Amino acid sequence: MKLSESRICLDCEEVFEDNEHQACPKCASFATASLLLWIVPLVSVCAPVMMKKALKESGDVC
Ligand SMILES: [Zn+2]
Numbered sequence: 001m002k003l004s005e006s007r008i009c010l011d012c013e014e015v016f017e018d019n020e021h022q023a024c025p026k027c028a029s030f031a032t033a034s035l036l037l038w039i040v041p042l043v044s045v046c047a048p049v050m051m052k053k054a055l056k057e058s059g060d061v062c
Helices: 035-058
Strands: 006-009 015-017 032-034
Antiparallel strands (some): 006 032
16 A cells, blocks of 8 residues: 555544545545645654754764
């Protein structure tokens, strides 16, 4: 399963492959979201913090 083809159910947190109905196969909920929309914001929020931490640990802080 590819990340871009994965969806997460907002009701039961089931992760499933995108289908034409975009409905959860477990609870039939239509409250689902593309996993990409969840992953990308997380990365952009955490990246500066992680880079800062890595710089601190390596001693290369300007
Ligand atoms: Zn569900």
